[in-house]
Amino acid sequence: MSTRSAGGSRMTSIVVGGGVAGLTVAWQLARAGHSVTVYEAGEQLGGAVAPQTLAGVRLDAGAEAFATRTPAVRELIDDLGLSDQVVSPTPAPAWLQLPDRAAPLPATGLLGIPADPGAEDVRRLLGDEAAERALEDLHLPMTWRPEDAPSLGEVVRARMGEPVLHRLVSPITSGVHSAAPDDLDVRAAHPKLFTTMLEQGSLARAVALLRAQAPAGSAVQSLRGGMNTLVSALEIQLRTMGARLLLKTPVESLAAVGHAELRADHVVLAVDGPGASRLAAGWLDGTGLDGPGTVGSGPGVSSTPEKDSGAQGSGVALVTLVLHAPDLDGRPRGTGMLVAPSVMHVAAKAMTHVSAKWDWAARALIHQLGPGHHVVRLSYGRITDSADTLGYRSRDEDLLAAAMDDVPQLFGLSRTQLEVLDASVVRWDKALPGAATEQRTQAQALRAALAERRAARAAGEPAFYTVGTWFAGTGLAQVIPDARNVAAQVLGSASS
Ligand SMILES: Cc1cc2nc3c(=O)[nH]c(=O)nc-3n(C[C@H](O)[C@H](O)[C@H](O)COP(=O)(O)OP(=O)(O)OC[C@H]3O[C@@H](n4cnc5c(N)ncnc54)[C@H](O)[C@@H]3O)c2cc1C
Structure with a gap:
């Protein structure tokens, strides 16, 4: 497998988007000897796999587990040397809240x-x-x-x-x-x-x-310390391999990368579907390049964050509460609850009893705060939400107030049985789509167009690829193997 371009220089790859998809591709390419630069709009890598610290305990702020129905995520974990950190959730069922009753799924x-x-x-x-x-x-x-x-x-x-x-x-x-x-x-x-x-x-x-x-054992697993541990490992290993990881660097047009006279053999777009479509447009129609091997021309790597165009229901807001609530020690709702959309008296769509689900989190709480403490995480924002329902765009104080109403209702407790020690509101936009039929069709069409264009490109011209949840589907078990496949395609094309 060659890691050199036709001119004999080292293969250069640009990855736009430092979520798990982008980092997985970057890690595969760097490991194969490519010179890799990752552009990430946010202040930290990982995208929807992110940490947060509440009451002194490091927890997941986004994704918290991976599905084990395929070995794909586990293979990456093993390759990263994290096998001994894999943990399974408590074997208790999640519950379902219906308008008239609550019961285990x-x-x-x-x-x-x-x-x-x-x-x-x-x-x-x-x-x-x-x-x-x-x-x-x-x-x-x-x-x-x-x-x-x-x-x-x-x-x-x-x-x-x-x-x-x-x-x-x-x-x-x-x-x-x-x-x-x-x-x-x-x-x-x-x-x-x-x-x-x-x-x-x-x-x-x-x-x-x-x-x-399905493989024996639990349907999902995670890492001790949360899924954010995966991102930390990818980041450390990428830095060790010499990859450039540029934070707070949103790419609004790939023309700007060319302006900086950065040449690339491969450009991997690991962003949301509309973003990938916009960034690839110039390459697809042949107008965005200012010369073979250079990605675009003119300004474009800007510090202006992307405007948020989603509707109320297109994102999710997560409220995490650290509670002193000894009445929850018995895990009265298993590992958490899903709430049917028809339930009117609860605004959350789901609640995870984090410290009941993950033993590492329970231990961390005991270590930090002593017994009787719990972490619960509630999600707000349904795709069907209107502007006036509680959701992604609601104010922090409204979401926190809703969570304080919802938690006792869902657990069947009174409010006096819970004391809040710390809380956070984290919003995720554009991180969840990818499974809706129309979006999936559009994403597949973009992928097909890029493949066609790659096949017909001139010698020395960069090749564009897309990865990520909009193209692979929601969840790490979809995103990671897809990213690894695309990395293999990049490496295959680099060797041909
Ligand atoms: C709240 C939440 C909980 C989840 N829980 C789970 C779970 O428990 N298990 C599971 O398997 N999956 C879960 N998922 C889904 C899973 O996290 C995602 O499918 C996966 O992390 C998506 O990775 P990605 O790299 O494709 O996208 P993202 O994580 O969205 O990363 C994209 C990155 O690109 C960056 N970016 C965007 N535009 C630009 C630009 N123009 N220039 C530079 N950078 C840009 C973004 O800042 C972001 O960091 C969850 C998702 C969310 C939002």
Whole structure:
């Protein structure tokens, strides 16, 4: 594999965006000997995988775990030498808050879809009539074909009925994917669910099979100290390998990079979909380059943060509270709760009982503050929110007040049973999309256009690639293997 360009100089790669996707590509390329520069708009690397310190305890401010359904994330962790830091969550179920009841999530579901709609824990949440309707899935004829592309909502509604969609699936997709099931491509929600359903002739049987095929052990894992540990390791190793990591450097046009006379063999766009589309436009239509091997011309690396154009529901606000609340020692709601969109008396869409879920966090709290302390994290902002609902754009004080109302309601406690020691509000915008059908189609179209343009580019001209959650889907288990694949493509093209 060559790390030299045709002229004999070292291969140079620019990565725009220092989230996990960008850092993973940068790490692969630097490890293969490329000269790598990462441009990151924010003050720290990691994007949605970020740390925060509350009451003296370092916690995750964004992503907190990775799915283990594929070995992809674990492989990167092993390659980084972090294998002994991998931890599993407490084996307690998460709960579901419905308008009329709260109960543990069914033991054998996938995205809330039950493997056994007749099971007692499913009936408890659905009621008998809806459970009987869901059981019809086992006998209904299969009307879809492999080439169809229905949404998850269409599939669940047709196979199991509206109550399963609203009571079981919707709380999970809106909590995990920030998307209503009707806006979520079934393949983006789970890569194998649709094809397995066609093969099995039943959605329930597909869920049962996929659950059985899942690796033994917990469905998610994390790192001791939180997922932010992964970013710290990537950063340290990148610096050791000599990569340039430029913080507070938003790239608004790649023309500016050329202005600085920085030449690149490869440009990897690890930003959100609209950002990648804008940055690639000049290269795609052939107008943005001022010479072979140079990326663009004119000013463009600017210190002006990107304007936020999202609607109220396009982001999520996380409220983390450190509490003195000995009544929570017994983990009354397992590892946390998902809240159905139809629940009117609670504004949060999900709550994680962080210190019940992660033993490392419980230990850190005891070490720092003593027993009886807890961390809970609530998320606000549904994709369906209007401007006047509590969400991503709400003021900090409103979000904190809502959290103080929601926590006792969700745990079934009175407010006097909780004392808040520290709190934070963290907002995430543009970090969650990537799974909605329309966005996914647009992102795939951009990727295809870049591949076509790469194939036809002139000798010495840089090659553009895209990585990240908008292209790979939501979650580290999607983003990391995709980034590693793209890095392999870059290295493959570098050697050809
Ligand atoms: C609150 C939250 C919780 C999550 N929890 C989980 C979880 O528990 N498990 C899981 O698997 N997944 C989780 N996810 C999803 C997962 O974190 C993301 O899929 C993944 O981290 C996305 O990585 P990325 O690099 O594609 O994007 P990002 O993390 O969004 O990184 C993109 C980076 O690009 C930078 N950037 C953008 N534009 C420019 C520009 N023009 N110039 C320079 N830099 C730019 C941004 O500042 C950012 O740092 C969560 C996401 C969020 C928001």
